[in-house]
Amino acid sequence: MFDLIVVADWSAAATPTGPTPRKDAIWVCADLGGVQEVAYFPTRAGALDWIEAWLARGHRTLLGFDFAMGYPPGFAGALTGRDEALAVWDWLAARIVDGPDNANNRYEVAQRINRAFPGIGPFWGRDAHLDLPDLPPKKTSRVDHVLDEHRAVEMRCRGAKSVWQLAYSGAVGSQSLVGLAALAKLRARHPDLAVWPQETGFAHSDARIVLAEIYPSLFAPAEHPIRDAGQVIATANALRAAPAEWFTAPGTIPDAALIAVEEGWILGVGADGPLPVPASARPPSDCFALPPGMEWTPVDTALATLREASPCVVAAERLAIGDAAGRVLAEDVVARRSNPPAANAAVDGWAFAHGTLAPGPVPVAEGRAAAGQPFAGPLHPGEAVRILTGAEVPDGADTVALQEDAAVAEGRLHLKAVPKRGANTRAAGEDVAEGGAVLAAGTILRPTDLAFAIAAGHGTLPVRARLRVGVLSTGDEIVAPGAGEGIPDVNRPMLLAVLRGWGFEAVDLGHAPDDANALAATLDAAATDAILTSGGASAGDEDHLSRLMRERGGVHHWRIAIKPGRPLVLGRWNGVPLFGLPGNPVAAFTCAALFARPALFQMAGAGWREPEALVVPAAFAKRKKAGRREVLRARLRGGRAEVFRSEGSGLVSGLSWAEGFVELPDAAVEVSEGDPVRYIPFTALGLA
Structure with a gap:
C-alpha cells in the first residue's frame, strides 16, 4: 500500500543526546521499497528535518511515531471544548516551546493542564528540583482528577504505559506532549497528510501521507547493537509486511467511531489485542537468543542511567545543630561570625604594641585580658598587660610575649628578648571570616563539621530529611532467621543494617510470597523513597518481580554484565526507584554496594558517591x-x-x-x- 515507510522512535530529552549513537534517544528508519536507512539524531529538530526531506520526495508514505496520539476519554473536551484528539494537538502546538537544542517547557505546560482539572493530576512525574506545585512528582499523589488511566487501545496492549507519566523509567507522557505539538505543525505543512484513525476512521486512506501511532514493543527487535535501532527496523519490517486489514480491524470494537476521533489507536492492534505479525516480518528463530527486552547491560551504562535518573527526592528541614550529625546538608553554609571574632592571644603572656616599646623594663598596666573578659584598658603606648590564651588582644596591642620569656619585678616587665611584631597572636577571621564558606551542600555532617559550624556562629542547620528506603524479601522458600527448615532470610536483616550504616531510614517491608498479586500489593503499599527487593529478578516461573516490573513498573536495565549479580532489575514502581537485587546474599550485598549506594546517596541530597579504589x-x-x-x-x-x-x-x-x-x-x-x-x-x- 505504501512506497515509503518511516518509523520514528521519539524522545523528550531536554538536551541533545550527544554525537555518539546511544539508546533512549531518537532513531528513525526509512524503508523505501524494502531498502532501509536507519539514522540516529541528538535533537528532535534534526530528526524532523530528516523526515521532511524524505516526505519531500513525493512517495506515498506511511509515517509512524511511537507516542500516544490521543488521551483517555473526556480529556480533549475538558481542555479544548471539542472531543477531538486533533484539537489537543493544536492546543499543544500553541503552547509547547521546543527549541533546536531540545530545551522545552513540557513540565510547565503539564502543570497548566493539571490546573484545568479538579483534584490533583492527571499528569505526574517531574525532576525534584522543579518548583511546580501542581505537577506531583509521584503517581500516588494524584487524587480526584476524574480521568481514566489508559485509553481503550492501551487496555488491549500488555505493558502499555500511561500517557500521564512524564518522567522516570518507562515514561511516555513527555514524548506525547512535545511530539503532538510537532505533529500539529507537520500536519499544517502537508495538506496531503491524513491522520489515522482520527481523520480517516478505521478505514483505508488515499492520502499521500498517512500518519499513524505505532508501538515498537509489539515486535521483536531486529539484530542491532542498539536496541532502539533494532526496534524501528523491526517495526518497519512489520508495517511493510502488514495486510490491509490492520487499518480496519479495530473498527469492530464498540464506540469505534468515537474512540477513533477522540482517543486514537495504535496501528497493529485489533479489537482483541495485538494482531499477528506476518511471518515475512519476523526475525529468524534462535532458541538461544535472549527474549525481547533482555540485554546484557555494561556496568558503566547502568551506573550512568542511575545517575541521570536519581535526583534528590527528600525535602529540607532545619535542625538544632546538636541533632544534625549524620544528616545531609541541604544548602551551602557561610559564616555568621568571624572565627576568631577578634585578634586573640595564642599563648599565656604579655601583650603590647611592638613599635612603642622603649629599651629596658616595660611598665605594666593594671588589670588583665582573659578569654571572654577583655582588658578594660586603655593600654597606653609603651605599656604591657597580662593576657591569657584565647583572650582578645587589647586595642593598641599587636604582639604577645611568651610568659616563659618574661618576668615581673617592681611593677615592670623584663623581657628576655622582644619577639617580632605580631608574634603569638591569632588574627581576626584567621579560621574563617564572616560571610566565608563553611560547609557545602551535600556534606554528610560529621561531629567535626558541627564544631566548625558552631564556631562560625550557627545554632541550627538546614539538612535533608532522611531518605526512607524499604527492604523486601520475596520467595516461598524464605523463612525467618532461626525459624527452622527452609532458607533463612539473610538478605533483609543484612540490607536493613547496611542502609542504617549509610545513614538512611531503613524500613522493613517484610516478606512477600511467590504470588504476583501479593507482591504488587506490597510494593503499592510501600510509602518509601526507594525500595530494595531481593529475589524474583531472574526469568523463572516464580520470578514475579522482573515480570511485574516490565508489565506495570518501569525498567531502566535488566540483567547487568557483572558477576555476581546478573539478575538485577533497576527501575521504578509507581515512580519510586526500585533496585531488584538477586536473591543470593553475596550478589545482593555486592549489587547494593555498587549500584544502590551511589544512587541512594544522590537521592538523599549527598551527590553521586562512587568509592575511591x-x-x-x-x-x-x-x-x-x-x-x-x-x-x-x-x-x-x-x-x-x-x-x-x-x-x-x-x-x-x-x-x-x-x-x-x-x-x-x-x-x-x-x-x-x-x-x-x-x-x-x-x-x-x-x-x-
Whole structure:
C-alpha cells in the first residue's frame, strides 16, 4: 500500500543526546521499497528535518511515531471544548516551546493542564528540583482528577504505559506532549497528510501521507547493537509486511467511531489485542537468543542511567545543630561570625604594641585580658598587660610575649628578648571570616563539621530529611532467621543494617510470597523513597518481580554484565526507584554496594558517591574472559590483595571473611601474583 515507510522512535530529552549513537534517544528508519536507512539524531529538530526531506520526495508514505496520539476519554473536551484528539494537538502546538537544542517547557505546560482539572493530576512525574506545585512528582499523589488511566487501545496492549507519566523509567507522557505539538505543525505543512484513525476512521486512506501511532514493543527487535535501532527496523519490517486489514480491524470494537476521533489507536492492534505479525516480518528463530527486552547491560551504562535518573527526592528541614550529625546538608553554609571574632592571644603572656616599646623594663598596666573578659584598658603606648590564651588582644596591642620569656619585678616587665611584631597572636577571621564558606551542600555532617559550624556562629542547620528506603524479601522458600527448615532470610536483616550504616531510614517491608498479586500489593503499599527487593529478578516461573516490573513498573536495565549479580532489575514502581537485587546474599550485598549506594546517596541530597579504589599488588592469579565485570571478595594482607577461597556466590562466609572487593574490568584479563589490581575497601563503601 505504501512506497515509503518511516518509523520514528521519539524522545523528550531536554538536551541533545550527544554525537555518539546511544539508546533512549531518537532513531528513525526509512524503508523505501524494502531498502532501509536507519539514522540516529541528538535533537528532535534534526530528526524532523530528516523526515521532511524524505516526505519531500513525493512517495506515498506511511509515517509512524511511537507516542500516544490521543488521551483517555473526556480529556480533549475538558481542555479544548471539542472531543477531538486533533484539537489537543493544536492546543499543544500553541503552547509547547521546543527549541533546536531540545530545551522545552513540557513540565510547565503539564502543570497548566493539571490546573484545568479538579483534584490533583492527571499528569505526574517531574525532576525534584522543579518548583511546580501542581505537577506531583509521584503517581500516588494524584487524587480526584476524574480521568481514566489508559485509553481503550492501551487496555488491549500488555505493558502499555500511561500517557500521564512524564518522567522516570518507562515514561511516555513527555514524548506525547512535545511530539503532538510537532505533529500539529507537520500536519499544517502537508495538506496531503491524513491522520489515522482520527481523520480517516478505521478505514483505508488515499492520502499521500498517512500518519499513524505505532508501538515498537509489539515486535521483536531486529539484530542491532542498539536496541532502539533494532526496534524501528523491526517495526518497519512489520508495517511493510502488514495486510490491509490492520487499518480496519479495530473498527469492530464498540464506540469505534468515537474512540477513533477522540482517543486514537495504535496501528497493529485489533479489537482483541495485538494482531499477528506476518511471518515475512519476523526475525529468524534462535532458541538461544535472549527474549525481547533482555540485554546484557555494561556496568558503566547502568551506573550512568542511575545517575541521570536519581535526583534528590527528600525535602529540607532545619535542625538544632546538636541533632544534625549524620544528616545531609541541604544548602551551602557561610559564616555568621568571624572565627576568631577578634585578634586573640595564642599563648599565656604579655601583650603590647611592638613599635612603642622603649629599651629596658616595660611598665605594666593594671588589670588583665582573659578569654571572654577583655582588658578594660586603655593600654597606653609603651605599656604591657597580662593576657591569657584565647583572650582578645587589647586595642593598641599587636604582639604577645611568651610568659616563659618574661618576668615581673617592681611593677615592670623584663623581657628576655622582644619577639617580632605580631608574634603569638591569632588574627581576626584567621579560621574563617564572616560571610566565608563553611560547609557545602551535600556534606554528610560529621561531629567535626558541627564544631566548625558552631564556631562560625550557627545554632541550627538546614539538612535533608532522611531518605526512607524499604527492604523486601520475596520467595516461598524464605523463612525467618532461626525459624527452622527452609532458607533463612539473610538478605533483609543484612540490607536493613547496611542502609542504617549509610545513614538512611531503613524500613522493613517484610516478606512477600511467590504470588504476583501479593507482591504488587506490597510494593503499592510501600510509602518509601526507594525500595530494595531481593529475589524474583531472574526469568523463572516464580520470578514475579522482573515480570511485574516490565508489565506495570518501569525498567531502566535488566540483567547487568557483572558477576555476581546478573539478575538485577533497576527501575521504578509507581515512580519510586526500585533496585531488584538477586536473591543470593553475596550478589545482593555486592549489587547494593555498587549500584544502590551511589544512587541512594544522590537521592538523599549527598551527590553521586562512587568509592575511591586503591591499586595494590595481587596475592592471587586469575584469568577471565571478556564481556562482564567480576567482583571478588577480598582483603589486604601485607599490602597485597588476597581473594576468598571460592568465587561461589552461595558461600556467605566469604562476606564475613572479606574486608573489600577486587574489581576486574569488563575486558579479558589475566592476573598474576604481584600484578596491580583495583581494590575497594569496605570502608570506602561505608560498610565497615
